[in-house]
Amino acid sequence: MGRVHVFEFEDQGWFPTFLRNYATDFLQFLSNQTKMYKPILPILVKALRESNTNQIIDLGSGGGGGLIWLNSQLKKDVPNLKIVLTDFYPNISAFEFTKKKADNFEFIKTPVDARNVPPELKGLRTQFLSLHHFNPDDAKQILQNSIDTNSSIAIFEAQERSIPSILAMLFSPISVLLTTPFIRPFTVGRIIFTYLIPIVPLVVVWDGLVSSLRTYSVNEMNALIENLNEKEKYNWEVNKVKSGPGAILYLIGIKK
Numbered sequence: 211m212g213r214v215h216v217f218e219f220e221d222q223g224w225f226p227t228f229l230r231n232y233a234t235d236f237l238q239f240l241s242n243q244t245k246m247y248k249p250i251l252p253i254l255v256k257a258l259r260e261s262n263t264n265q266i267i268d269l270g271s272g273g274g275g276g277l278i279w280l281n282s283q284l285k286k287d288v289p290n291l292k293i294v295l296t297d298f299y300p301n302i303s304a305f306e307f308t309k310k311k312a313d314n315f316e317f318i319k320t321p322v323d324a325r326n327v328p329p330e331l332k333g334l335r336t337q338f339l340s341l342h343h344f345n346p347d348d349a350k351q352i353l354q355n356s357i358d359t360n361s362s363i364a365i366f367e368a369q370e371r372s373i374p375s376i377l378a379m380l381f382s383p384i385s386v387l388l389t390t391p392f393i394r395p396f397t398v399g400r401i402i403f404t405y406l407i408p409i410v411p412l413v414v415v416w417d418g419l420v421s422s423l424r425t426y427s428v429n430e431m432n433a434l435i436e437n438l439n440e441k442e443k444y445n446w447e448v449n450k451v452k453s454g455p456g457a458i459l460y461l462i463g464i465k466k
Contacts, residue, residue: 213371213423213424213425213426213427213430214423214424215345215424216420216423216424217420218343218416218417218420218421218424219233219413219416219417220233220234220272220299220343220413220417221343227299228399229403229409229410229413230299230301231273231301231303231304232397232399232400232403232404232410233410233413233414233417234272234273234301234304235273235301235304235393235400236273236385236386236389236390236393236410236414237272237273237339238272238273238274238276238278238304238308239273239389239392239393239394240385240389241276241279241338241339241368242276242278242279243389244454245276245279246276246368246453246454246458247276247279247280247338247366247368247453247458248283248453249451249452249453249458250366250451250453250458250460251280251283251284253364253451253460253462254280254284254336254364255284255287255288257334257362257364257462257464258284258288258291258334259288260362260445260464261333261334261362261464261465263332263333263334263362264288264290264291264292264333265291265292265293265294265332265333265334266291266292266293266294266333266334266335266336267294267296267327267331267332267333267334267335267336267361268293268294268295268296268335268336268337268338269296269297269322269324269327269335269336269337269340269352270296270297270298270324270337270338270339270340270343271295271296271297271300271301271305271317271338272297272301272304272339272340273301273304274295274301274304274305274307274308276338277293277295277308277315277338278308278311278312281293281312281314281315282312285314291314292314292316292333293314293315293316294315294316294317294318294331294333295308295315295316295317295318296317296318296322296327296331297321297322298321298322298323298324299321300317300318300319300320300321300322302317302319303395304395305317307394307395318331324337324340324344324352324355325344325348325351325352325355326351326355327355327359327361329359332361333361334361334362334363334364335356335361335362335363335364336363336364336365336366337352337363337364337365337366338366338368339366339367339368339369339421341365341367341425341426341461342367342369342421342424342425342426343424346430346434349426349434350434350437350438353434353435353438353463354438354439356463357438357439357440357441357443357444357463360465361465362444362462362463362464362465363461363462363463364460364461364462364463365431365460365461365462366458366459366460367425367426367458367459367460368453368456368458369418369421369422369425369456370422370425370427370450370456370457370459371422371423371424371425371427372422374455374456375422375425375456376419376422376423378455378456379415379418379419379421379422380415380419382411382414382415382418383408383411383412383414383415386404386410386411386414387404387405387411390404390405390410425459426459427459428448428449428450428459431448431459431461432448434461435448435461435463443465443466444463444464444465444466445463445464445466446461446462446463447460447461447462448460448461448462
């Protein structure tokens with residue numbers, strides 16, 4: 211199955227901010243509760259050490275991703291770790307909630323474009339569940355910007371363009387209905403637009419299905435790298451690791 215770049219509601223500038231936040235809050239909650247990123251812990255620790263940094267600049271943070279749990283584990287190997295959350299559509303309430311969970315979190319309130327990251331944001335750039343939002347030209351621009359600014363990058367996708375992944379997404383509305391009362395920060399609006407006017411479950415299932423269709427394969431990630439200028443200045447690793455019934459695909463670029 212070839213990659214299909216269909217639209218996601220999350221990407222649309224016209225999509226109401228509060229609904230986008232409800233959807234990204236769900237992803238944050240799910241990834242933390244399921245410890246989704248446990249298999250990539252050694253990969254991320256290795257990337258931090260080889261990048262000679264204790265700071266993560268997280269791009270496309272959404273609702274904070276699975277970084278609350280991941281942070282608690284990373285600090286065992288990198289005790290002075292710092293994480294800066296950024297997004298083109300910053301979810302400020304989620305960022306503030308994440309920061310309350312651990313004092314080594316910071317966040318940027320203004321939009322940050324992963325294709326052109328402000329040069330003052332120094333550290334290992336990360337992306338969790340967000341590369342698929344970008345078409346190939348923009349995805350290459352993200353990687354090229356890392357090279358041009360001498361920044362290492364680590365990208366992780368927790369879905370694949372496969373029938374099992376697509377089938378799993380079909381059940382996501384059930385997860386939304388079961389978990390919504392436990393998602394924090396609590397808002398009445400989240401209850402209304404999940405149960406009374408079920409926009410959030412519909413958005414999650416659509417964006418989830420589209421995410422699978424848009425996910426770059428290992429071969430396609432390698433193809434992105436092949437077209438970069440001065441790619442030889444970096445050590446690249448593209449692969450996938452098993453995670454529960456599925457897999458996490460990753461692309462690591464470390465400056466030599």
